Each structure stands twice: as C-alpha cells, then as structure tokens.
Amino acid sequence: MTTESASRTGTSRAFLNKVPEVTAWFWLIKILCTTVGESFADWINLQLGVGLVATAVIFTVVFALVLTWQLTRSRYEPAAYWLTVVVVSVTGTLYTDILTDQAGVPLWISTSVFGVALAVVFGIWWRRERTLSIHSIVTLPREAFYWLAVLVTFALGTAAGDWTLELTGWSPGVSVLLPLALIAIITACWRAGANPVLAFWLAYILTRPLGANLGDWLAAPQVPDQGLGLGTLVTSIIFLAAILATVVYLTLTKTDVIEDHRGLDRTARYHRPGREWPLVGVMAASAVAAGVLLSWASAQPHANVAAEKEGPNPGANVKLSPAEAVAHFPATDVARYRTLVRAMQADLTKNDQGALNGAVDDYEKAWDDDQSKLEPLDEKAWSFIDNQNDALFTSVRDSKDPETEKQAVDALLKTLG
Structure with a gap:
C-alpha cells in the first residue's frame, strides 16, 4: 500500500524523505513494533512493578530523546525511524491506559476524544501543507505533523481496541480477526483504486489493535480461548529480535529508501480517481458492518466468560x-x-x-x-x-x-x- 505525494514543500528547507517507502516490509515491521510496544510496556509496568504512571513518565522522556535523534537526521535511517515507532507505540498506549485506569475515563470517551484529536491534526496538517502523504515528509514541519499524527493513532487504536474487547468480551485470539478483516478490505479497496492516502492512514490506525491483540494472545496464559502462554517478556524478546533482524536487512539492502524528494509528484500505482468515492462508500459500509457486529456482540452474555465456561468457582469452598x-x-x-x-x-x-x-x-x-x-x-x-x-x-x-x-x-x- 503506497500513498500519493504533492510537490509543494513550502518555504521550509527540504531534505531527503524522512520515512520509508510503504512496502510489505513497512507493514510487517509496523505490526512487530506495535506488538512489542504493548508487551514490553506491560512487562515494565507489571512484571517489574514500576507502575503505570512511572512507566509513562519514563517512556515520555525516552520518546523525547529518540524523536530528537530522528528529527536531526537528514534522511530516512531505518534504525532511528523504527526505534521511534517502537517508543511512540508504547507511549501512546500508556497515555490511553492512564486515562482509562488512573483517571477512570470510559473507553468510548477516550476513543471519541482521540478520534477528534486525529481529525484536528490532519485538518491543520492539510491546511498548511496541502498533503497528508508520507511520501512528502521532506521538511521539519511535515515531519512534526507526521509524528504527532502517529502518536495520536496509537492512542486512538489502543482506546478503540480496548473498547472493542470491553464491548464484546472476546478473547485476544478472536479479537485479532476484526482489525485483520478490516485491513484486508482496505487493502482490496486500495488495489481497486481507492485514495491511497486515506487507505494508508486507515490501515495504520487498525494495525494498532491488530498488533496489540496479537501480543496479548501470545502472552496470555495457555488456557482455552486465551493465549499461548509465552508471557510478556518472552513475547517482547521474540518481537524485538524480529524487529532488529528486519531493520538490519533494510539498512543493508535499502529496499525501502525513497532516495530523492524531487521526484515526489508521481502517480500512485493503483490509484483511480474515478473510483475514489464509490470505494469510500465500500469502506464506510464496512465500518458500519463492524459497528453492527460489535453492537450484536455487546448484547450477548459475555461477562466473565472464563467463569461461565468453568462453571462454579473451584476456590469458593x-x-x-x-x-x-x-x-x-x-x-x-x-x-x-x-x-x-x-x-x-x-x-x-x-x-x-x-x-x-x-x-x-x-x-x-x-x-x-x-x-x-x-x-x-x-x-x-x-x-x-x-x-x-x-x-x-x-x-x-x-x-x-x-x-x-x-x-x-x-x-x-x-x-x-
């Protein structure tokens, strides 16, 4: 899935594109980063007993340092870019968790607030730059908008994913299927000619609940309908190793490097302007269908599913x-x-x-x-x-x-x- 670009760079000094080309490698490592972000944060917060607020403070400082490193690069460098994605995934998740667990804000309110915040970020970004394409991240203002949008997408994806689990009572393994199905529909629409920028950001948001639920499924106890029992530490190590191997490969091969910002005004591979609005309708209908599914699942008896399956609590007597x-x-x-x-x-x-x-x-x-x-x-x-x-x-x-x-x-x- 790729995105369109515009040639306008404004008055800011332009440099080589600061983000990778959107290939299969991009989506693979994005999901890996999301998964390790969820499991690694849980390990520090719970297994080490650091606590939610302290963990959030630590990662906010780390995020500031890593983002500074990324912003000072003159071109896309896999190590700096993907380390920033890993850290921002943890940070955005923790901000949502603080609202939910510490402040007691309902998940539907968090989801709504972050959804509005993302719309505002995109609106200001578009008004100033006239493009939301990641192929056009060639100035500092555009990169700042990009990372702000990424941070909000992680917070939004966390809230929406947790809200889904709260509504449905689905296990982590089952909950993976909904974002996976929606991403498949968006990918099909992109291949059929949908606006690539819209398709990219929708898929980007959905990879957050997909990766988080995948991490929960791997780490959750090995009981029926729950998980594989790997634990948060083992899950984190596996995915960190996979990320490291992928980043090393991309650094050596440069297969995801957009070399020159001067060639930005190009035609997207599958984009068909005449099909944009009909395919927007398809994606909107899919969103409505997902809402109907969640509404139906919410109406089903699912409180304390594990207890229902086990019958009487064996520890009661x-x-x-x-x-x-x-x-x-x-x-x-x-x-x-x-x-x-x-x-x-x-x-x-x-x-x-x-x-x-x-x-x-x-x-x-x-x-x-x-x-x-x-x-x-x-x-x-x-x-x-x-x-x-x-x-x-x-x-x-x-x-x-x-x-x-x-x-x-x-x-x-x-x-x-």
Missing part, C-alpha cells in the same frame, strides 16, 4: 491459611502482588477511586499473566486466591462501596502475608 495459600508460589511473585495490593490500600486511604481502578487492573493483569506458572504449582491455593480476587474485582468495579472495597483489599492482603 476452599479454606486455607495465609501460609498455606502462598507456600508453593515463588516468593518474588507473592511480594509483587503484595506491593500491588498495598497500592490499593493507599488509594482507598486517599479516596481516589480512579487510582484504585488502575491499581486493580494492574494486579489483575499480573495475576492473569502468571496463571500458567502458578496454577500447576498448587491448583487449590491458586483457586483460593483467585476466588478472593473475584470478590475484590466485584467490590471495586460493581459495588464501589468504600467499606466493601476495604474489606476485600484487607482480606487479600492478609492472604498474601
């Missing part, structure tokens, strides 16, 4: 002492859970429901990620703690009664020693 509950689990993991639950206590003391929601999400993610490791060690103890977790999640997300929340948090902390 189990009684264990704190020592028995954690005796067979790694001490480092138990200590990490205690730290996360103590954060909930602090949030309750401050009467900060938004922060409490985020702390509960962090704990749930850590617990679910470790299921494949902990459950085989002591199935009875795992079920016992999991039952307490369910009581905690219900008290925070449904009842939201401070006393009930405090009782659930104190009970869990007592079990964890």
